[in-house]
Amino acid sequence: MPINILMPALSPTMEKGNLAKWLKKEGEKVKPGDVIAEIETDKATMEVEAVDEGVLAKIVVPEGTADVPVNQLIAVLAGEGEDVKAAAAQAGAGAAPKAAPAPKPSPPPAQAAPAPAAKPAAPPPPPPAQPIVVPPAAQPAKPATDGHGRVFSSPLARRLAKEVGIDIARIAGSGPHGRVIARDVEAAKGGAALKAPAAAPAGATVPAIAPSMSDQQIRALYEEGSYEVVPHDGMRRTIAQRLTASVQTIPHFYLTVDCAIGKLLTAREEINATAPKDKEGKAAYRLSVNDFVIKALALALQRVPEANVSWTEGGMLKHKHSDIGVAVALPAGLITPIVRNAEAKSLSAISNEVKDLVARARARKLKPHEYQGGTSSVSNLGMYGIKDFTAVINPPQSTILAVGAGEERAVVRDGKIEAAQMMSVTMSCDHRAVDGALGAELIGAFKKLIENPVLMVV
């Protein structure tokens, strides 16, 4: 009985593929293990090996044919001692259906011989007893899913992943059919590279963190017992991943200016002193220097709208509003809640909103929309006495302002040395979106506003 060779499914989800190349000609002898053809999918090119011995009687689908449905008849093999011509003639007629061995165990060949593909997938078959030919090299693992977003994983792996806060879909599975098993979770926990989140839009994948040293190598540098290993929580992993991605993908440059904040401090005192008080004597607002910084940055972005942007591959997003992120230190990390439309809000409104956001951030009660997005950020380490520093841009924003301590410094004015209240700020810019001169214009606008707070009311 001639043997029909059918289009193999190279993966559980494959529906069709391109027949790239025939490596055997009609009339050529084939023995088990011989590579007879190459099949291409959008993901990979794979070799198809013969399971049976015989002569390639007829090639039904010529090479270079695109979109051949899985299980379509592609060739006919004449068995040992069979008439090659007769077998070829029989092609597709009564020949015994026999799937070309799939590189991976695949849905079974449909019962009828040259069944046109797109049949609803049969339930997964038991592993065939016949030899299974698997591609020589393990495929770069993609999450094994059933096409409905379910990640094939062992129950224990799922439980372990949940415990350490790793998304199971991001772990490369090493079990059968790419199933994620416990040891894969252990490896991920130990620092193995994670895959990009499945939900990330195509083309915008965040490169996985690629540590230059393995965990083992790092641990080997320290005496056993001289440290303890604290498992990462989700926030720590997010910080590591996002900021590594930021530094790796965003060309940062930095602009520093010193701002005289004498007028600001005076204005702040006056405003706070005249704040209305409620019955218990509590002031309706109490502005901080940082509230002025937020407002000034928001207005500066309105005055230099070319710098209020986000880089995307498709085009520059020019934002209409100034949504300012405020970096908030937490006991075990940091989060950047966002003051939306800060350009339009009064200082007291900004002040009270920041207080509320910070309180809820510390309680870890922020909702995602309250810390995602934004058009620029403020990171203030002045309260720690830091004079100046640079901050890492929080993508998709293009700028971030690092604010140092306000302090009395000796400055030269009109040829005379005098004491003045000064504050250094450094703006980090994404050079893809904001060039040097534009950045300078933005920080110049900021300096003007912060030094002359009365302009903020204009």
Place this chain on the structure above:
Amino acid sequence: MADTSFDIIIIGSGPGGYVTAIRASQLGFKTAIVERDYLGGICLNWGCIPTKALLRSAEIFHYMQHAKDYGLSAEKVGYDAQAVVKRSRAVSKRLNDGVGFLMRKNKVTVIWGEAAIDAPGKVTVKPKGEGPKGALGPGTYQAKHIIIATGARPRVLPGIEPDKKLVWTYFEAMVPDRVPKSLLVIGSGAIGVEFASFFRTLGSDVTIVEVLPQILPVEDAEIAAFARKAFEKQGIKIMTGAKVTKLDKKGDGVTAEIEDGKGQKSSLAVERVISAVGVVGNIENLGLEKLGVKTDRGTIVIDGHCRTNVPGIYAIGDVAGPPMLAHKAEHEGVVCVEAIKGLNPHPMDKLLIPGCTYCQPQIASVGLTEAAAKERKIEVRVGRFPFVGNGKAIALGEDQGLVKVIFDKKTGALLGAHMVGAEVTELIQGYVVAMNLETTEEELMHTIFPHPTLSEMMKEAVLDAYGRVLNI
């Protein structure tokens, strides 16, 4: 002139070797297998299979003796030892022929004789006996990959060397011309207790001497203690922490000098002695020293894909180290050739190898014992379920036994399962599958076990570990 060049040559056709050959052939390798004695090796000629045939005779004999318990009558119940042995040999012969058929079916060339590896890639086969029809003979053969699957043989301890007449190894114990009146079994591993069980059932006065403090030393202590009580109830005498220091052979009997843990000596006169003190790998005369193949305490050192330190030379099964079990050898063989093919199989996880002992009552286990889990500083949850709480066990008249499971308290991973009682060797596989799939207690609890079966006890033991046991 026959072709002498192969992709893979396997030395030894035991359960490891012949399965490896079939898998290699399936993967498209041109494969040959060298054998010097019996296709199928010890397992199906002198081990697993013929002993199961003997034990089956003993089991049926036992039931016939207890026919009354089931409302039946059987009079003048007896046995013909030679007929029992004859049946056992016939079973082996049938399977031996079966291996020959499988080799032909899978186009594996059989080469008959004694193999040695001259150099990587080169195997010389010297004459030894006569092979089956169609087998190639002595000569020089080439293969890119050489897999050593030569198995193991009984360990010989000084002072208690088997003479094969009065002091037996499993070879002689398997083909006795009569059942000895009294028997001393040295060693209480699977081989020792299976023969003890067989001969006791047929009426021998059996004594087991074990040097370690526990019989069935690899099993969970609780299960071993349960089995010990059952053996003792059957009349088997057991001495643990004791060793046989001397055997005096006189006429048709042996006097053994036994030293207990406190140094107290006693002597025991028996008709026959079985030495079951373990097995050692067959690593000799293969040319391993010359090739520089690394060995350790009588077995070949391999990596997770069964490679030795010499490229092109592999080892699987008993000769490659414990546990010395046929199914371990088979799996190693498959991993070995799949790795050669480049399929990147996972190395075998030795914790997932089940073990079965076919004494009466049967013992079966997989994974960590409770003691081993604690040694690894794992916090555990232990569940137990006794046979007396199972309807099917009571209906069978087999209400003595215990199922024990061990979970990781933190993760819910099933770490081990241990069973003693009727048919447990057929039950253990459920837990083995569960462990392979990395199920936690939750999936096991969600699994529906059919009623009425002995397998219900497996679920009950899981429930017990989490304080949810139902029928006890």
